[in-house]
Amino acid sequence: MTLRKTALATALALSCGFSMLAYAHSGATGIVKERMDFFTQNKDDLKAIKTHFRNGDLDAIVPLATQIRDWAEKMPAYFPAGSDGKPSEASPQIWLDFSGFERAANANYQAANQLVIAAKAGDSKAAINAFKATAATCKSCHKSYKLD
Ligand code: HEC
Incomplete structure (x- = not known):
């Protein structure tokens, strides 16, 4: 009985925790929420890639780097004019200099693509450089185009 109660309490605490987390991030809806989720994925991917480097597992890096690359390619399309303002951290600078923003996304695409290629080739030195x-x-994109 006590065990069941504890389990229930844990489940409740967990679900509250999750909904609070969702709330903390919210206000964000639609395309702003979608791009935030992609960026959160980016951060998780970088972290996972680091671990795989430590384990010398270049194969495992390929799908993660591919995910970063593919998001970089569609990133500008997730920034329609007027999609700044709270809770977004997108800087108005994006729309003052959209081609600069596109170039920054493309630089990210190219670097991630180099990482895909190097990891596939099993070239750890090139892969580490591409990761950096x-x-x-x-x-550098955050510096110019993200408020913080
Ligand atoms: C071309 C520009 C650009 C590139 C490249 C870029 N970001 Fe961002 N990032 C942004 C902008 C703009 C925002 C703010 C989005 C918003 O709040 O609407 C952001 C937001 C974020 C956030 C916060 C997400 C949230 O939930 O609020 C994280 C984390 C993040 N980026 C990580 C990364 C990582 C890791 C990379 C590289 C793998 C990356 N970004 C590449 C422009 C960029």
Whole structure:
């Protein structure tokens, strides 16, 4: 009986935790929520890639780098004019200089693509360089186009 109660309490606490998490991120709906989810995936992918480097598992990096690359390709389409403002952290600078934003997304695409190629080839030195370049292109876009 006690065990069941505990399990129930845990389940409740968990579900509350999750809905609070969803709430913290919310206000974000539609395309803003969608792009935030893609970016969160990016962050998780980078973290996972680091672990795979540590384990020398280049094969496991391929699908993750591919995911980053594919998101970079469609990223600009997820920033229609007027989709800034709270809770988005998109800087108005994006729409003042949309071709610059597209170039920043393309730099991210190219670096992630190099990572895909190097990981597929089993070239760990090239893969590590491409990984660093990928992370650098995340940062440099944020610097110009993300509020924080
Ligand atoms: C071309 C520009 C650009 C590139 C490249 C880019 N980002 Fe972002 N990122 C943004 C913008 C703009 C936002 C804010 C989106 C919003 O809040 O509407 C953002 C938001 C985020 C967020 C916050 C998401 C949230 O839920 O609020 C994370 C995490 C993130 N990016 C990680 C990354 C990582 C990791 C990479 C590289 C693998 C990356 N980004 C590449 C522009 C970029």
